[in-house]
Amino acid sequence: MNEYTAAAIDHFTSPRNVGAVDPPDGKGSDANPSCGDRTTITIRVDDGRVAEARFRTFGCTAAIASASALTELATGRSVEDAAALAPFDVLHALGGLPSRKEPCALMAVGALRAALLDVRVRTGEGGAFGPGGPLPPHPTEPQGPREPAQTKSAPGTGMR
């Protein structure tokens, strides 16, 4: 019917965690300057874990679905694990997005990482990366091979 997976449509029509944590322990936004879409994610952190993550998105189907899926993925994870979530994980949760919509997953991840950094700024310590700890990778940095990505067979080895 349309170009989206059933999972993406489900997140679009019944988005999880819409809204804002008030007051938040961390708040981050990211935008896609090429289309004007933007997402804001607010989080509450309890005992080093993301206890609650909520989002607001002005954007297309993919942007809304990505933010919804990412807040689900982040909730309950340690701050460090949440910071390691990548666009790949969002795409995996959605069963993929049309290729030109993949930047929407990047935008959601950008907003979450900004929120996690904000936790560190607000608390002055600890948070995701600790004082002097490494910054989270920028979402555009290439990620190592991930488990589900290997379902694609290497060129020349598959059945035709």
Added chain:
Amino acid sequence: MNAATRVYLDHAATTPVAPEVAEAMARVLREAHGNPSSAYAEGRAARVLVDQAREEVAAALGASGSEIVFTSGGTEADNLALRGTFAARKGDADGIVTTAVEHHAVLDTAQDLAERLHARLVVLPVDRQGRVSVSQVTAALDLRTVLVSVMHGNNEVGTLQPIAEIGAACRARGVTFHSDAVQTVGAVPFDVATIPVDLVSLNAHKFYGPKGVGALYVRRGTRLVTLQTGGGQERGRRTGTENVAGIVGLGVAMRVAAERRASEAERQTRLRDRLFEGIVARVPDALLTGHPTQRLPNNASFCFPGTQGEALVVALDLEGFAVSSGSACTSGNTEPSHVILALGIEREVAQGSLRLTVGRDTTEADVEALLEALPPIVARLRSISAEPALR
């Protein structure tokens, strides 16, 4: 969701082929295989079909058959008009004047001529309703202007341009005037005897004809250089073996459209106005785009601040409605439409554009169903985006 439960409200993108058209085309495909250029019976039979269609198209425009050049559609007609006129220029003439709300087939062609052949291009701004004024056009003309191209009805927001007045101003100065009338031919009266226009683009699939065929009206005496070389068909202005079935389909579609125009325009205007009234009443902060009255009878277009057009289209599709945001050709691209931006609507509001275009098959029940389905979708998307201005 099966096709029978769908509501198609995107007639500006394309229209379903009318049964009379499909039947006439099928007959041609079955029974007339000749090449219209061949001298024997089969060829002459095909030639008769093409010429009949030519006369039908000409009659609907108030033109004569020799002024109709069949093309592969609106885009080719626009390209032939702009490139063909520019190639036929004389002396130091190099100016092209057009508007910011033209279809890409005109705007991008004009820009290409500017970049590659050094045409001096003037792109006129439009007012908040999408209109360009005659005085703006005349102020942009100079002794080196070759061509003015102003569309008749806008494909996105439906605004009609004052092309009769613009044409008169061009004629008074000896400047060739082209109008892309792809959205209006078949929908509103278009008579080249009363509109001083030299070149008119039209496209069959916008008025219940087949895709892949259109025409350029070329007023007798208009200087035009062909873009293609070959066997010399269409009086050398568009060479290539004629798309006989498509041309016959165009002719029948044109005739049927002319027969139904008056009653359909009135009926569709009512449906359009019901959409306006219903949406404004039910959706807070709905912004009508385009001119309130000087607009296509079938076009109701809006911006809904706090929503994004693609999300509106997908959400409505899931509920059985085919609609569009921005123009169909660019909906793969999430950039706001150049037309909506040209109206002076701010970028973020322009992102929430929605175009509803009714047609022959649209019923009052279809419109009421849309009026039920749309408000909760806008409300849901706004609750997700939670635009501060709307809270």
